[in-house]
Amino acid sequence: MALPNFDLTGKVCFITGTTSGLGRQFALCLAEAGAKVVITGRRKERLEALAKEINDAGGFAWPIAFDVTDLPAGAAAIAEAEEKVGPIWCLVNNSGITIMGASQKIGQTEYDQVMDTNLRAPFFLSQEVAKRMIDRGAPGRIINVASMHSYVELKGGITYCMSKAAVQMMTQVMALEWARYGIKVNAMNPGYIRTDINSEYYDSEAGQKDIKAWPMRRIGKDTDLNGLLLLLASEASDFMTGTGVRIDDGQPLGF
DSSP: OOOOOOOOTTOEEEESOOSSHHHHHHHHHHHHTTOEEEEEESOHHHHHHHHHHHHHTTOEEEEEEOOTTOHHHHHHHHHHHHHHTOOEEEEEEOOOOOOOBOTTTOOHHHHHHHHIIIIIHHHHHHHHHHHHHHHHTOOEEEEEEOOGGGTSOOTTBHHHHHHHHHHHHHHHHHHHHHGGGTEEEEEEEEOOBOOTTTHHHHTSHHHHHHHHHSTTOOOBOGGGGHHHHHHHHSGGGTTOOSOEEEESTTGGGGO
């Protein structure tokens, strides 16, 4: 019996939002699997530190600093990646933000900030990468990082929920339209994962109360997403497209 192959040796993976949190771990994971990772984000010094860490460990990382909401900068980053590193095999749309607020109080500025980062940016980055894949007649992978809040309401998080639900539907339509080109488009829908941004809250009394309400009574680690990431990024997922995979430890069952 042939076992699935998660090896990514020599394949170029372009990842957004790698200066912290899930994106940083995604870069480490894909590099360890043999990929040449193009790491991106706004904080140049953090990108350079991560690139050094990966390269010193025997991997390959190419840092490009840009803001995903700057569409011309995104197109230029993809062009640089393909010129300097090679044709992109996998795009991981990881960048995302949350701005909390009641539905009747969210202003246009906050609305635009969330939608520009969580939805507009991954749409046009995916479009740019897909055009290049189609032009060279090569298959590839696009992974959109959505959220369990694409299917579970979050009080005070209306723009976040709306954006992630839209990312899930965007994934399905892109998968349908690009299937004939061999481009597989899938989404990851993570539950709550401990990161630098939320650690202080989940160590607090309120955060611990939330955790105890979840069926498994724990919060996820960033490495808990490695298996799904490798599946979707590799040829092991060749029979998957248009899928939104829940990876939430059953947390919504406790809401």
